[in-house]
Amino acid sequence: MKRVVSSANLSPATRINAHPNFRMNARMNANLNLIPFAVAILLVFTLLVSTQTSRAQSAVNGYVTDATTGETLIGASVGFPEINRGASSNTFGYYSITDLRAGTYTLQASFIGYQTLRREITLGMNETLRLDLALTPSGVELEEVVVTSEEEKEEQRDIGRAQITTKLIKEVPAVIEPDLFRSVQLLPGVASASDFSSGLYIRGGSPDQTLILLDETTVYNPSHFFGFFSTFNPDAVKDVRLYKGGYPAEYGGRIGSVLSVYNKDGNRNRRQGTVSLGLLASRASVEGPVGEGSYMLAVRRSTLEPLLAALRQSTSNVPDLFYFYDINGKITQDLSDRDRLSVAFYAGNDNVKFPFLSDAEIRLDYGNQTVSSQYRRIFSETLFGFFTLTGSRYFNKPRFDIAGTPFQRDNDIFDFSLKADFEYLPSAKHTLSTGLWAGNMTLKFLDQFDGRVTFTDRIQSQYLSVYAQDRWTPTDRWIVNGGVRLNHFSEGNYTRIAPRFSVEHRPAETIRLQAAYGRFHQFLTLITNEAFSGFDLWLTTDEGVSPAYGDQFVLGTKTIPFRGYALDAEVYYRTMRNLFELNPFIVDPSGLDYAEIFRFGKGYAYGFELFAEKQSGRLTGFVGYTFGVTRRQFPGFNTPVLDRPGEARFYPPKYDRAHDISVVLTYRLSGQWSASAVWNYNTGQAYTQPLGRTQFPNAPWDPEDLDSFTVGRLNNSRLPDYHRLDLAFARRGNFFGIGEAEWQIQLINAYSRRNIWFYNYDFDENPVERTDVTLLPVLPSVSYTVQF
């Protein structure tokens, strides 16, 4: 079962494909076998719809929007306090409250940062009232206390959930550009690998265990500058929802967490825009009404060229070319008051051309492109549906030409899918959801060395998942959410069922007790490097490479100790089984079976998270604390130095840390000035302390001595604790009467803490010399933003 592949190939293409027709038929059969299951779920759902829609009750529904921009608001709270009934707007800003008796009520709608809207309405017998609600943003007066109710963050405080606002992303200090991932890393339970990596390590999971969605479309490499920061432009982002764990059945495909980003629809009332100039990157956006809807376009580009030109005056090793850009766009149209269509796209690219020495050049070119088209329809006051076509492309194309020897790789992922989701409210106590996600993923590889194609292949894999879930509210003190997700992946012909369950009890108005359990599966694995994500490669399951899976158990409580404050805590435990990842000891995988390039292991993680937030007043912000433990075990790895492969021990990965504290504060000094501070502390990262050394001076193929360490347990020591303070000052003003303007001055690592990334050991020195490789020094920056 051998197949020849190139040394650079790490692809699933090594799989045996002696009978391609048979394999294709097997895959198609497997997919066809799932179709009855999917149809059955949808039929049951339709049946429920048909039996329930004739129910004679009054209802109210509609969109919740921002009054100034017309932008839909996700997670806004709408309800009737006098009868203790309410709902939250869904991801399309739509709400629906059913099973209401005829009468006159006071409808109340609220959302963080907006004035609470109250309106008296009268419902007739069997009347369904379409009522779109426009909320007015709160002003910025001093001492302002934004009116909040405990319902306001209702959905946002579901178990395992966390929310990041675009306001926070833009306010907190950030290197080069305001960054979504860097802001998410401040939340409890989310860790970063280093100052140089925006990768999300959530509750002990590696970055590939988090599903990243942009407008429902999978993004495979959400990074710029080879991982330094993320691709999401804060000018384009409307809403970010992070499911750290125990996520519901509507999501799947990753054993860890989900980060779902929604871009803005655009201002429906007037044209507006922003221009922001920074030292290293700048951005611009425009949005406005068009037809029966809106549009939004946001572009961003690095502006390193002046810096590179200055560096060229003093040193020769400066890239000829080094830039990134990204473009986000969206257009939304109302086809009727029940139908809305939107088309969104994203394109991002990083490009480096770096000639070095004589006769050598490196070119790196990588990026993502996504496109999605969403159609939303209100079938009735109790049935809401949305359908999404998605396309996602990831590519990286490194090229090297050294001393007349060229080598290059072309790696592409094309992922096209169809999603259909339905939300149905058969009664006031139930919210049923169901949907499917079917797609075709193509992975293409082409490796060339010295002018010869050493490997080329094209892998196609189909996937299908269906889910059904019910959010049941038996009383106003209990919420039960149960669901099941069925996943099928054609590479290896794997079908997996994943149950999900959560329950919430409210013993008092200010306390919510929560618990969740779920099983999760993953059919992909990512080959990446913490220090550099420009060559990321995704691999899939196949025969002999089973999907990873894990169970998650979460207990949580959400409290409101005082008005305007929140105190949340969660405890989690999760398992990770059948983790498949590239075996790091395979330096040349050519000629190996596909399954032979992997190692298969397991792991677990547990921890405790505390989140205290002050939501109103001059001083706002939060303190997050995480206690976490994560461990991995792979056969033959981390064994005692005298070869005993059967004694593989669990070890902490580098990003494991016991304690992690983030303090994020914003203080409004005056109507014009505000200051923000972020302080982060965490236990030093794990590293392996070498214990002994030796030399092998006699290798017949190498005139140099081969040095080696002996080590004990892997990652058995800790780097010095990490801590860093970042400051930002903002001054609002006016730009020649054209629009509002803001200067932002930042100081990253304000007290110049020389945090250590890792230790380097220099064998050229005798005895061996250890040097510190440090993270970011003090970095000042300034930016100017005009909003017109």
Added chain:
Amino acid sequence: MPRPSLQTFIASLFLLLILLFTAGCSLYPQDNYTELVVVESYLITGEPLAEVRISRTLPVFEEYSFEKAALNDANVVITEISPTGDLLQTHLYEAKEPGIYTPADPSVRVKPSTRYNLSVTFDNRDEEIRATTTTPAQIQIVNEIPEIIQYQSEEQFTLLVDPGSYSEDVLSGMDGQETQHGEEAQHGQSTTTSTAPNVTFIINTIAQDTLLENLTPFYRNLYDEVEDIEFSELQVNSSGLLNEANFGRNTDGLIELQYPWLAVVFLGQNEVVIHSVDENTNLFLRSQSVQLGGSTLPPGEIPNITYRVDGGIGIFGSSATDTARIQVQFFPG
């Protein structure tokens, strides 16, 4: 429903926090340094039995020299084992210099496709070291080598390598290797029953005219720009481990190896030495490169090397080699 005390609730949360905080201490204790016996020996087919170096590890931040680490008073024996496990020959070793042991009979040559056992015991230590290698089949460069090779010309220099062959008995005793199916050896040894399994190569280019002006432009610039590079280091350019599958076999069973221009450091006379290495060497070198940072592991995550030595650490490896001599010069004009 009675309202629980929020203060009590929050106090409980903090109590839980403190418990977890305490529980988090010393979850993964550090090991202490342990001194280990180190062996190093590489058998090369057709060559006399190789010397065996025996030493001990030293604490990592202690000054290292082989003389300081060398272990004397060792009893070193290499035995030749038949494919069925029978002892064929015993080769005794004697101390030559501190830590260096050589065969008592220097005329004994290493055979290809043969299993050898290494045994080391000490008069003054408890360790007993055991290791085994199966020498690779004898490889051979079979094509005509052009007299002069034009550097970076369009027509690249190619080597045709006969990977040799093993008897089925030897193959059955080898770990982790498979034969090429459906192919018969055309150029192997007379006892052939199967072509050699997938071969792992190391290709060295050893310059014979190591003059500064002979450096190719890339390496000349590298030498000028990079402070750490010693001129003597440039004489031997090693490819690292390369699986045969990078090149593929022709229908006649020969491996067609296209020689990259990157391998040429000096113009003039060069020796191209092809090593076919055994599984011990393969594992050792792969894991050594990972230990020094050449993998997907994050920086600072340092695993031990895979040694395949019982009772100690080190390498008891073997290889088969063949050499081509080439003359490289700039393309005229």
